[in-house]
Amino acid sequence: MSNCDKIRKRLAEDGVEAAELPEVASHLEGCAGCAAFLETLGGVEAALHELPMTDATDALVAKTLRAVRRAARDDGAGSGGGGASARPAVRDRWFAAGLAASVLIATGIGLNMGPDVPSYKRNVGDQLASFDMFDSSDEIRNYSKAATREQVIVMESPAYKGEDISRLESRSGSSAASPPADKKKDASGYLFGGEAGGLADDLALTESAEEVEREQDIVAQLDAEDQNRQTGERSKLNRLNEQSEPTVSVAAPPPPPPPQLEPEEKLFAPPAGVKSKDSDDRVVESVSPGLIAPPKNESSRGDQSLQALDESSRDQVAAIEGNDKKPARKRQSGVGRTADPDQIVAPVPDGWADTDVTGKERRIVVVPELASKPKPKPAPVVYRDRALAAGFIERYRSLDGLTFQDPAGYWANTYIPGDPAMRVLGARLRDWNRAAFGSRGAFEQSVRGVVQPFDAPRDAALAVYLSADTPAIDGPTRMRIQVGLKGAERQGGRRPAMNIGLVIDLRGVVAPGAGARIRALILALESAKQPEDRFSLIVAGPGGGLVVAPEQFKHGPLRVAMDLMFGAGRDAGDPAVGLTEAVGLAAESARSGDDPAAVLGSSLVMLVTGSSMAGELEALESMAHRNAVAGLPLSIIGLAAGENPRQVDRLVAAGQGNRRILDSAQAAEGLVDRELHAASRAVARAVRLRIRLAPGVKLIDVMGSRRLAEPQAERVREAEQSIDRRLSRNLGIQADRGDDEEGLQIVIPAYQAGDEHVILLDVVVEKAGPIADVTARYKDVIHLKNGVARASLTVARGSAIAGPLELNVFKNLVAREYALRTGDAGRYLTVGDMRGAIDSIVALRDLIGDLRATVTGWRSDPDLAADESSLNDYLSALSASAVADADQRHFVAASLRYAAFLKLQTAAR
Template sequence: MALADGSEAEEAPPGAWRAGGSGSAAHGPRNGLATGRVIPTHPRPRRALPLGGTVSIEAPPDGSELATSFEGATVRDARPSEARRRFADDEVARNKGLRDKLLADRDELRSPDGLNAQGGEEQEVEAYLDVDEATKSDGSFDEEGTSDDKLEPKAKRRASFGRGLVEVARRIAVEDPRLRVRPDTFLPRVFYFENTYLGGAAAYRERLRRLDESLSEDERPYHLAHGYRQAFDPPARAGLSVSADVDAPYYDGPRRTFLQVGLQGSPRHGWRRPPLDVMIVVDRRAFAQDGDAVIEVIVAALRQLGAADRLGIVVAGQAPTTFMPLSRIERARSFLATRLDGLKAPLSAPADALEAAMGKAGALLAAAADDPSLVPGSQTLLLVTAGDDAASVAGAARAAHALTTQGAVTSVLSLYDGGERGGWWQVANAGYGNYHAQGGDESVGAVIAEELASLARVVARLVRVNVRLGKHARAVRVLGTRVLDAEEVARVKAREVAMDKSLSRAMGITSDRGEDDDGMQTVIPYFYGDDSHVILIELWVDGPGAVADVTVRYKDMVNLDNAVARASVRLDARPRPRSPEALLVQRNVEGAKLAEALQRASHRVKWSDPLGAVRELDRAAALARHTSAVDRRVVRDFRDLVAEQRWRHDEARRAALMESLQLAGERKVGEPAPR
């Protein structure tokens, strides 16, 4: 074959060759054959090598002669060189040796001697609860829990795990063969699932309080159950950041894979909050319980609300009475300076008086928000009540739910004298607010300060998490939660749209809700600063490529604006070592499975099945071997409680044990680790 300079080609062995020089080969059909014609170099080659342009010459199947060199060109074999093969073999051997060592270290750590060498369970539990450990660059711990200032932010947080992250790496388990079994059913592409972030939910706090009252201090292992510390990057300026990771390093065939969506709240909280429109609704029972405390609530609100806030008062009586219309704080102070002594208990009140009064307060909030001549605030209703009237609680809960559809939050302050506090927490839970039980040595001023501080801690509201899966990924289940039915979805969407419109009026944040997104979704009403939360989804992945795109839309309470955070994750077919993020995903998955085992044990206790409960706790213990000594202690303490015989014959004892197991599982999934 003649080359460009007129010379004849020399004989070349069959195979593919690549020449680096000042020319390029024009290939023929896509069957891998070359036409043998050499064309001039393109002025901007698509890929430049150190020697210049690229010439690709491939041997015809008949073994005819092709050139191996020409003037100005250097020829090399396109097949891997001996040096490259040696490098690849060394990498494979190194990775295999590292895995073997990690497995050996894992087995050693599981042994009694290995556990003792790490300092024992009690020492690890104490360190986990009381000390936020961090490591220096040499791996040792310093006193202030800081690491080398030259480290990047993510590296600093990884270092703060200290020994924990190293132990997770050592506990890499041999792959479960069940991960390769294709599920029989999958979740739909579009659905809503229940929110698992607990935050300051009133129902959760009340359940925790009631359990603490029914069990002694050494019977509360659920207090040790919570999520793990996460290594998520906090947002630089926004209120929330999102990350997406999977537990598999690369795609090596169809398998079950766990997708982790991580949320991290901004540390920049508490320095400001939106203006508030606060309506105080006073129940007749509160006057009967402690009239002076009612006055203290109003005085404390006047002292702690700011100049941009507004305050109003409605009294629940025979008919709802507006004692003070919604007014700016300065005007409210002038009004109450001469009339506060006239605030008295109504002579009588029907059974639905409180529900009617809350409806009246909601109407005043809505009218103020719709007045174009006024700058509205974030709507909050504070219910001051007492006693334990089930009918009034139910009516107030209905009113609180109705208020959420106009964007108002309902919090409850229950006055009590040390007796039964009633079910008023249900009202706060229905109204997305806080529940405060004031009594004993706690001052009313402290309760109002706590309520306002909780509002200032919120860095994001209406957090909608949307997960869209790639074409090779299907959802099997969402760990620790359930899919919502159509009626529940309608309620969630109605509250979301109403709160969106309320925040739009109150803070000038453009309304952006109402349309559904594709994919799996959940809505978190509010998110606290410095908190982290993990959502884990089990997937079936049958091909390489994009696994998921995650979009988080929320109302940024740090910058008072709409905000969107995005993350994505993919699995490529190219082998690569397991990353620290994958190790943390694996640990979180084991923690979520442990939580599910605790909840199954709770179900067994409910049906008086001690052997079944013990079996589930044994499964939890096997998972705890891979997570932390704190988890091992939680499971061991629950096993001791289940082994007792008292709960089998004592209904109250059985109910407390069942609830404590259930709550421990929920805390493992939704309660952030203490800082």
């Protein structure tokens, strides 16, 4: 919970008086949002104080006092030892007094809402709902509405369920008779005084023994429910909140269904043993053991007539596709089913699927609301069944139509240290003017990666973790195995002497602003140069070559060189130097000054480019590999004018260097500092992961990676052995590489301090027992030794509820789905396919909402709630007039692609 949430919760609980507290007052001075919240809360309290006072009836007062006295008597009986006839003690007399006060307050508000006060239309909960109490947490927002719904929650308790309502009303009315004449009253006619004997007389007059016993059961049930209020009652409050707010539900095509769907009666195929209820609010009770929570009714119905439907709600739904047709008449929602009487079915846009994976007709449903009620923002989505979550889980549990791969050989490394490849895109999005989208323009800014449960090792450079998304099985089961890596936390020390060949790519037209960034980078490198460093400057393009030799890398010669590079002296007709040739010159310059005893990574080639490298990619990749084997890594600094991230990734992987993005001239100094200290940040070198699957475990895929062909695998072996020999020679770490190992192998050239990385394997496990083990062998450059980290995984037999580790694996799988869908939506929008973008976003939004309602513990997950909120923001943007502008549409598409990237980044704890 953020600090703003805590302050607002404090104000909501304690009232405006809490603003005088020092910690609250200091926060309000610097937070306009919380100050506005306080002002609105004050208005609500002022409106309550303006309500006319209405005295409670004598009957109500008499019954309240009897309840207080009964609580006091029971408390005394309980302390006296009591026998079998003693009534169960209520929590305490303070609870009884509070209960009495709650009844009086609720009665007063109910009377004030009668015909005597026609101007008061909404209760306190509705007024609080008309503004944002908290950022996006439904759980906290529902807390503020709990007081106005306490009676409803009591009625939902098992003690009340099934009880005849008329009997309850008659019990309430049974106290309407005037109190006995011998009871004392004050000037207002209220009872006071009252000894224990009088209390017994009151009870005898108004309540039978059966009714007293029933109330005992209710009080005991409330005691039990109060113990679980954080889980059970909050869920009820969430449902009440959803039922009290007008809702717009937009259904869209879900992810592609798994092959060979079973008939609708089965809903999904075995082996999970799905059970379903054949009703309008269909609920999947069991798909993946341990993942899905007990089903709950999530439906929401309007409380107004069809004639009161707000036309703007229909327009909002139609605007998503630009459809200006009038809403269609109410129609059947499916075979054997009838649409809810309080709902209107809007037309399905052309091109949208008519049915979902369950065979039910797809509808765009608008739940009616008062036409006069303002709508500051679209209402949350209500999910009517668990079909989307069940379909997603089944897609990754289905055993049909699978192909398996040999769980051996070399696979591509997906860990590349350095700044994110899309940092330039992020910088552009930070400068994007989002005013056209109002308060719903956060988009990718609210997306957060998955927090990994990995602890950094204390006495080693690297730790390895192994887990799965299924805790127990009874037979052949498809699951995900997760390999997690965590580097040791280590403060950066003094960097080694650096030997760098700097290549500036000026083959094409220099983009606006790129020249200033390149100048800033060269000057930052010159400023950071220490006496023992050795730098040289090489240019690719017209008039290129070795421009500044290592012994001349000083301020004066650099100024002259930059004037020639970016001034009028540059002639496009001069002989051009190709990029491959320039990189070769830089490698030769660095190699001539390389110290074989120096730290690995202290000699390197640094390429600064903003142009495509497609024409020379193969030659550059081969050269980068040869140089890396010789101890000269290749790092690439992108200007993003036309540079392709995939080309950069290939070269960085072959050259064993870093990828960095220079998005502004001001960032040059920090970038240079990080690159110069990169060699000292590495905690492990030549990391070889060996993953062995037990007999009977079949590999479907290593998600996000690929199997390397033999030529690529040979390059990996050569690079690994080169690092092994050099560290043996320079640091005295014994060389131990050469032979291949059994199992699946991934080689990571260098692993940096504090980094986390996840590898997911999609497998089929035939039976319970040991299913996998992983060994990480590495060169520990902290402790100067060969390091080994191991982990193994065993799956139990039977069934078990998924715990935090299993849910973490499943959440990483959902993150991949989020990245895939948002990336697709960004590409659709880039080429002008608005329908494709909307389909992808709506399907993902509905899936995440369904998963939150289905998977145990995810309803209040803040990261998934933020994901769902961001997707609703995207849908709101695509229905706004602002996306008619090509520039704004381009930024929304870029935001979607960047959100896909961010979701796969590990979040800090």
